[in-house]
Amino acid sequence: MLIAHDTNGLPVEAARDLPAGAFSCPACDGSMLLKRGQVKVPHFAHMPGTECWSEAESVSHLRSKNLLAEKFRQLGYDVQLEETYRDQGRRVDVAVTIPAWDRGSRVAVEVQDSAIDVETMKARTRIDRSLGFIGTLWVFTDKRAKVLLDVTGADIEVRIPNEMLWVDHRYRQGVFVLDLDAAAVWNIELGPPHVRISEWYDGDGYGQSSAYVPRTIRCPIRHAADFTLTSTPGRYPNEWAVVFARRRL
Ligand SMILES: [Zn+2]
Known part of the structure; x- marks a missing residue:
């Protein structure tokens, strides 16, 4: 996903230069990891094992x-x-x-x-x-x-x-x-x-x-x-x- 919530609940876009922080899923509130992706697209991913209707793409x-x-x-x-x-x-x-x-x-x-x-x-x-x-x-x-x-x-x-x-x-x-x-x-x-x-x-x-x-x-x-x-x-x-x-x- 390209968007996660920051600790204030505001949407932030994944970016290579985004400062490290705690991110959560806008759909399920689960913790998300920022994948900076040197080769691929910077994006957020759920922690392994998370079940969420907002699926990875x-x-x-x-x-x-x-x-x-x-x-x-x-x-x-x-x-x-x-x-x-x-x-x-x-x-x-x-x-x-x-x-x-x-x-x-x-x-x-x-x-x-x-x-x-x-x-x-x-x-x-x-x-x-x-x-x-x-x-x-x-x-x-x-x-x-x-x-x-x-x-x-x-x-x-x-x-x-x-x-x-x-x-x-x-x-x-x-x-x-x-x-x-x-x-x-x-x-x-x-x-x-x-x-x-x-x-x-x-x-x-x-x-x-x-x-x-x-x-x-x-x-x-x-x-x-x-x-x-x-x-x-x-x-x-x-x-x-x-x-x-x-x-x-
Ligand atoms: Zn989620």
């Missing part, structure tokens, strides 16, 4: 959150990493306050480094709304969405995981993917498959006559985006989608 997840925080701060946004809500069992990866928006609107940015089921995403999105966030922005790491970054032509068909299809459908925004090494973010448009319907059947003849096209097969089209957040009307009334602005050509 991969290096790429931690790096992704740090990259987002750095970019958002450069844009003048107020950033709180790993904002923990104990009653809801929710840890918002990157909580962003945008001063220029209406009364300082808050956005929950959620980094996905591994598979997640759609019901969990829906539940988190609902919780975020109840906590006063105007929207939840889902970002996939380049580890999770590697295939989408590797695609270079619009005629290549890729099977898209459910959670990415859901984000695209609900927010009409495509999929956002962080490119850690390039410190960049991409907006992947999920184009329709270039498929001749007659080709789509399996050994049981399934779908051949009913014009079955698997909706999980799409043609990703990559657009450069930047870290500036912008809002657009979502699919449902009174709901806003918060997205990374697509870079103007």
Whole structure:
């Protein structure tokens, strides 16, 4: 984790040059060790054997959150990493306050480094709304969405995981993917498959006559985006989608 509480109960960010001290977990109050990480990412870790709902994360997840925080701060946004809500069992990866928006609107940015089921995403999105966030922005790491970054032509068909299809459908925004090494973010448009319907059947003849096209097969089209957040009307009334602005050509 990137955040622990100090002895005054205030959140502190893990850093190589952070003075030694006593740190506790914002979720369970358990003692935490600062891992300064000469090679890896500085982070806090529970003592061995601790059980906590706020789980340890991969290096790429931690790096992704740090990259987002750095970019958002450069844009003048107020950033709180790993904002923990104990009653809801929710840890918002990157909580962003945008001063220029209406009364300082808050956005929950959620980094996905591994598979997640759609019901969990829906539940988190609902919780975020109840906590006063105007929207939840889902970002996939380049580890999770590697295939989408590797695609270079619009005629290549890729099977898209459910959670990415859901984000695209609900927010009409495509999929956002962080490119850690390039410190960049991409907006992947999920184009329709270039498929001749007659080709789509399996050994049981399934779908051949009913014009079955698997909706999980799409043609990703990559657009450069930047870290500036912008809002657009979502699919449902009174709901806003918060997205990374697509870079103007
Ligand atoms: Zn804990």
